[in-house]
Amino acid sequence: MTASGPSRRIVVGVGGGIAAYKACSIIRHFTEAGHDVRVIPTRAALEFVGAATFEALSGNPVTPDVFADVEQVPHVRIGQGADLVVVAPATADLMARAASGRADDLLTATLLTARCPVVYAPAMHTEMWEHPATVANVAALRSHGAIVLRPASGRLTGRDSGPGRLPEPTEIGLLGDVLLERPDALPHDMAGVRMLITAGGTREPLDPVRYLGNRSSGKQGYALARAATHRGASVTLIAGATTELAAPAGVEVVPIVTATELADEVGKRAGDADVVIMAAAVADFRPVSVAESKIKKGASGPAPIELDTNPDILRGIVAARDRGELGGTTVIVGFAAETGDASGGVLDHGRAKLARKGCDLLVVNAVGDGKAFGTDDNTGWLLATTGSETALPLGSKTLMASRILDAVGDLLGGSRSH
Incomplete structure (x- = not known):
């Protein structure tokens, strides 16, 4: 991993639980990105992982004691200078002390003085x-502005x-990266919201070993699910x-394979959702028949494959809402993976798709040439039925996901006010 921006000052607090060893992967995530990491364990954490390990990984001295290097006033200065604080694992005891404002070791004192995002x-x-x-x-920590992830x-x-x-160290590290770039990316503003998200590509079988599919990795849908749950959504x-x-x-x-399986699961669950986000890359076509055994090459070349059209799941969900089957306030978000052609550019095709589908928001991505599918970053546009078009700059x-959810939150706020 290489640094994607300027070096930042990060505090990794480590509570006294068996998962303390996983903090090592979080420390490495940030140091390999070029950041200055200061590890502050509790005394109990050092029963699980020694200070030497944390020092070797971070390159900084490690102590739980407020009286070490007292002339530097570390119990105040470390928190004041931090750009991000991540506490992992956060044990029940540590969160109880932090919630009540205790400052009986270096970590809890640092938590009181930090004015950056605290996770x-x-x-x-x-x-x-x-x-x-x-x-x-x-609840108290969240009311103080901290971000408490769901386990x-x-x-x-x-x-x-x-x-x-x-949570997996990679997930914690990714959330930290976002907060370094956008400190307000994970407000706890979706408590009680029921959200249904689809992700990944569908695969339409040709025979027991072959299928029609696409290059979707599912990363964008998973990022949406991760961000939504940490904003409080179910x-x-x-x-x-x-x-x-x-x-x-x-x-x-909920795992699925084919477009018809996806349509069935969405149909079963959309009625209970306040928000439906269709980020999956659904195959447009499927073979009319599936061979029971592997199709052989044959001397005469491949036989033609007759295709049938898969259901338009996004348009079907919008139609169900229009019929009153979902509730009139369900927010529906679609995705459009487009390439330009002789009839228009990526954004032109996105606008036309929004008009056809009738969803509230449409995320338009240019694909091909290493864009969107399979990558860790993304860019595009967010189109709304109101006519607004918002550029989504390149980023993780x-x-x-956080920017898309901001727009969803605005629509939810409007629907809840009626």
């Missing part, structure tokens, strides 16, 4: 995460499994073929 990545057993005291502490679900310490697992992600992406923390993932797909 807590919780990790604890399910019972601790769901306890009313922790729920209240999370992932999965295997915990011992035989336990459930919500409370630390997210269901219907995922087609992806590049083996890890499920975003706190998101229900998580950053683009």
Whole structure:
């Protein structure tokens, strides 16, 4: 990884949980991007990972003690100078102390003096995460302006499994990158919003080993799901073929393969959603018949493949809303992957598609020549039925997701005021 911008000062706080070892990957994420990283563990964290490891990874001295280098006033200066603070793992005890304003070690003192984005990545057993005291502490931290991520679900310490697992270090690092570029990218403004998002490409089988598909990686849809859940939404992600992406923390993932399977799942779930975002790259056509065994090459060359048209899922959802089947205030967002041709440019085709589909917002991407599909960044335009056209400058797909969700939030605010 190379630095994508100027070096920034980042504090990585480490709580005393078994997931403390994963903080090492987060530290490396930021140092390899060229940032100056200061690690502040709690005393309990040093029972899991030694100070020497954190010092080797960050290149800076490590101590939990407010009395080390006291002439530098570290309990004030570190927080004052930080551009981002990431606490991972954020244990129940650490969040309780932070929520109540305690300053009994270097990390909690730093949290009180920081005026930059502060991210807590919780990790604890399910019972601790769901306890009313922790729920209240999370609410308090959010009311103070902190970003508290939802934990992932999965295997915990011992035989336990459930919500409370630390989100993947890569996910935490990506969110940190976005906050360095746009500190207000993850407001907790979508609590109670039910969101349905589709991602990835569909695959239409020709025979047991071959299929018609496309180059979609699913990264943009996953970025939308990740950002939406950390803004408070309850997210269901219907995922087609992806590049083996890890499920975003706190998101229900429903796997599909074909366009008809996608249409079925969207049809079942859209009625319960406040927002539907159709980011999946849906195949336009499917073979009329699927061979039961592998199609052989043959001396006479390939036999013609007869194709049928797949359902227009986006237009179908808009039509269902128009019929009153979804509720008249459901916000619907479509995506258009376009290439220019003799009949018009990318934006021309995007405008025409918005008119045909009737969705509220349409994200238009130019594809081909290494653009959009499979990349970690994205650019394009956001078109609205009101006639507005907003350029989406080149940036990470998580950053683009935050900008799209801002527009969704504006529409939700208008629908909730009626």
